[in-house]
Amino acid sequence: MGLRHTPAMLEVRQLSLAVPSPRGPLPAVSDVSFTLQPGRVLGLVGESGCGKTLTAQAILRLGEHQGIVRTGGAVLLDGDDVFAMDELPLRRMRGGRVAMVFQEPMTALNPVFSIGSQMTEVIRLHLKLDKAAARARAVQLLQDVGLQDAEELLSRYPDELSGGMRQRVLIAMAMGADPDYIIADEPTTALDVSVQKRIIRLLRHLQKKRNLGMLLVTHDFGMVAELADDVAVMYAGEIVESGSVSQLFDRPAHPYTRALMGCRPGVSEPGEPLPVIAGNVPNPGAWAEGCRFAPRCRWAVDACRQKIPLDAWQDKGHLARCVCVAAVGRDEVVA
Amino acid sequence: MSLLTAKNLRKVFGRTGFWGKAAGKVMPAVDDVSLELGEGETLAIVGESGSGKSTTARLIMRLIEPDAGSVEMMGEDFTALSGKTLRRMRRHIQMVFQDPFASLNPRMRIAETVGEGLRVHQPELSAAQRRERAAAMLARCGLDEQVLDRYPHQFSGGQRQRIGIARALVVQPKVLVLDEPVSALDVSVQAQILNLLRELQGEFGLSYLFISHDLAVIRHIADRVAVMFAGRIVEHGQAADLFAAPRHPYTASLLEARPIAHPSERNGGSAPNVRDREGVAPEGCAFRLRCAHAREDCATLDARVAAVGDQREYACLHPLKS
Numbered sequence: 001m002g003l004r005h006t007p008a009m010l011e012v013r014q015l016s017l018a019v020p021s022p023r024g025p026l027p028a029v030s031d032v033s034f035t036l037q038p039g040r041v042l043g044l045v046g047e048s049g050c051g052k053t054l055t056a057q058a059i060l061r062l063g064e065h066q067g068i069v070r071t072g073g074a075v076l077l078d079g080d081d082v083f084a085m086d087e088l089p090l091r092r093m094r095g096g097r098v099a100m101v102f103q104e105p106m107t108a109l110n111p112v113f114s115i116g117s118q119m120t121e122v123i124r125l126h127l128k129l130d131k132a133a134a135r136a137r138a139v140q141l142l143q144d145v146g147l148q149d150a151e152e153l154l155s156r157y158p159d160e161l162s163g164g165m166r167q168r169v170l171i172a173m174a175m176g177a178d179p180d181y182i183i184a185d186e187p188t189t190a191l192d193v194s195v196q197k198r199i200i201r202l203l204r205h206l207q208k209k210r211n212l213g214m215l216l217v218t219h220d221f222g223m224v225a226e227l228a229d230d231v232a233v234m235y236a237g238e239i240v241e242s243g244s245v246s247q248l249f250d251r252p253a254h255p256y257t258r259a260l261m262g263c264r265p266g267v268s269e270p271g272e273p274l275p276v277i278a279g280n281v282p283n284p285g286a287w288a289e290g291c292r293f294a295p296r297c298r299w300a301v302d303a304c305r306q307k308i309p310l311d312a313w314q315d316k317g318h319l320a321r322c323v324c325v326a327a328v329g330r331d332e333v334v335a
Numbered sequence: 336m337s338l339l340t341a342k343n344l345r346k347v348f349g350r351t352g353f354w355g356k357a358a359g360k361v362m363p364a365v366d367d368v369s370l371e372l373g374e375g376e377t378l379a380i381v382g383e384s385g386s387g388k389s390t391t392a393r394l395i396m397r398l399i400e401p402d403a404g405s406v407e408m409m410g411e412d413f414t415a416l417s418g419k420t421l422r423r424m425r426r427h428i429q430m431v432f433q434d435p436f437a438s439l440n441p442r443m444r445i446a447e448t449v450g451e452g453l454r455v456h457q458p459e460l461s462a463a464q465r466r467e468r469a470a471a472m473l474a475r476c477g478l479d480e481q482v483l484d485r486y487p488h489q490f491s492g493g494q495r496q497r498i499g500i501a502r503a504l505v506v507q508p509k510v511l512v513l514d515e516p517v518s519a520l521d522v523s524v525q526a527q528i529l530n531l532l533r534e535l536q537g538e539f540g541l542s543y544l545f546i547s548h549d550l551a552v553i554r555h556i557a558d559r560v561a562v563m564f565a566g567r568i569v570e571h572g573q574a575a576d577l578f579a580a581p582r583h584p585y586t587a588s589l590l591e592a593r594p595i596a597h598p599s600e601r602n603g604g605s606a607p608n609v610r611d612r613e614g615v616a617p618e619g620c621a622f623r624l625r626c627a628h629a630r631e632d633c634a635t636l637d638a639r640v641a642a643v644g645d646q647r648e649y650a651c652l653h654p655l656k657s
């Protein structure tokens with residue numbers, strides 16, 4: 001055939017990352033694999049320190065200046081290794097084909113430039129448009145994210161806007177170059193609940209309308225329930241469970257997923273003690289051999305000390321890195 | 336019998352322009368807020384950022400001075416006290432902050448940090464006795480003796496919040512003002528801290544003034560709830576009643592905005608619409624710009640709700656049906 005097979009997708013393949021420390025690099029993410037496809041939303045969920053943000057940032061090689069290094073695996077955009085890219089194609093990809101929405105809408109915007117100049121800069125960096133056309137596009141994008149008086153907004157500065165408006169501006173900027181993929185890292189965490197809901201609706205609307213492939217990084221199962229088609233749960237640097245959103249919510253399999261879902265307030269009766277997970281999330285490098293959740297797991301047995309693959313348990317594409325569930329069946333292990 | 340009473344608290348933060356002149360009309364951060372806290376109960380204040388809930392907490396603590404109104408603590412006018420008597424009363428009301436790390440001195444060992452309140456409130460104690468009491472309270476909050484000689488940066492978020500709680504409780508207060516105490520924590524750690532707070536409340540007979548934006552947390556921990564919007568309490572009632580049947584449209588909008596628990600509760604992605612408005616009306620009902628039930632007479636509303644007793648109250652001319 002002669003033609004290279006290039007499937008339209010963004011693939012993270014067996015990615016491992018290490019973070020710098022005074023005693024040398026510490027492993028922080030191990031062997032993480034998933035794919036983003038146009039039109040689908042993958043929720044990457046876990047508690048702080050589990051490596052979800054490191055993984056998301058590695059897709060755009062954003063952690064490099066902080067000394068975060070890839071120790072294995074690859075990120076493939078339509079088959080091309082992102083880690084092998086030169087500076088120019090990398091810059092074109094960032095904010096071009098793959099855009100990012102961050103958690104802190106204030107720090108992600110430059111306070112000394114107007115909204116208009118920041119937006120047109122991004123647009124002109126990626127699209128061959130003159131100033132007037134870029135400006136018109138910026139107005140259109142601001143209207144698309146539900147901001148009124150878009151013309152007037154272009155001359156304003158970030159500190160003149162509320163948190164919700166800033167996040168809308170950032171989402172509009174992310175759409176600036178018509179990306180195929182969007183990485184949203186805790187996009188609503190810093191916002192009020194009522195604003196959160198509107199941003200969630202907006203993201204869902206844009207994602208569907210533009211057929212975006214989206215990676216949603218969050219600690220919040222509510223966000224996952226709202227937006228995701230597929231879910232991967234991370235614990236201590238690795239994916240411990242993955243499946244469709246209905247599989248995860250209807251029949252969570254891994255003891256960690258189940259414990260985490262169970263300790264949300266609102267799941268149990270008001271005033272009753274909440275179920276807890278004993279102990280703390282281990283620091284990078286201080287992981288247990290084999291199953292990393294085993295030291296905190298009520299079901300841990302000797303077999304948990306060996307290396308356990310993600311598909312140790314599986315059911316119609318629903319995977320869990322757990323030997324107990326694999327040995328006795330999901331329903332026998334009660335979280 | 337009410338332990339703590341706040342009456343008609345008001346605070347306006349001066350907004351000055353570059354040359355020191357007042358810039359435009361200023362809205363009070365807290366406007367005529369009244370509340371009562373009884374022994375052993377939890378009153379939650381919920382609202383979005385800018386609603387005045389944290390300012391209310393700070394006014395009650397007298398971390399900032401009110402422009403009007405008063406705070407009574409155990410029958411004494413807390414706002415009129417100064418010097419020694421103020422310090423003596425402060426022993427009875429302590430505060431836990433959202434970010435425990437920001438509220439801990441990075442150069443102080445945990446033993447000193449936790450024992451510091453005792454230096455002020457029980458100067459007769461020796462250093463060894465202070466250390467002993469700090470250790471006992473830390474142990475009660477789930478931290479063992481090894482932590483005493485360590486520094487704040489060596490702890491995780493959950494451990495720091497345990498330290499913050501131990502620091503507040505070591506002087507044996509009656510009231511704890513908790514400002515978003517679990518908002519910065521992961522869910523699994525949040526559950527541990529909420530359980531700890533509930534145990535401590537039972538054990539020491541504490542009263543909690545619990546400030547939060549998180550309705551799931553409030554539903555779990557509160558006896559009564561005061562909903563704040565634009566500096567005023569707009570609805571108050573028993574937690575169960577208020578959650579089951581909100582009367583103020585703002586309370587209802589907060590409840591509707593709660594995160595869903597299961598993907599089946601999803602409703603389709605909608606294009607942004609005009610009702611997605613932010614903003615506060617300067618007179619009348621402050622919420623009317625965002626309210627689906629607003630009518631003309633809402634511009635004339637001038638009502639106050641006091642978070643007092645068992646009464647269900649709402650500042651709305653067209654309340655939702657119960």
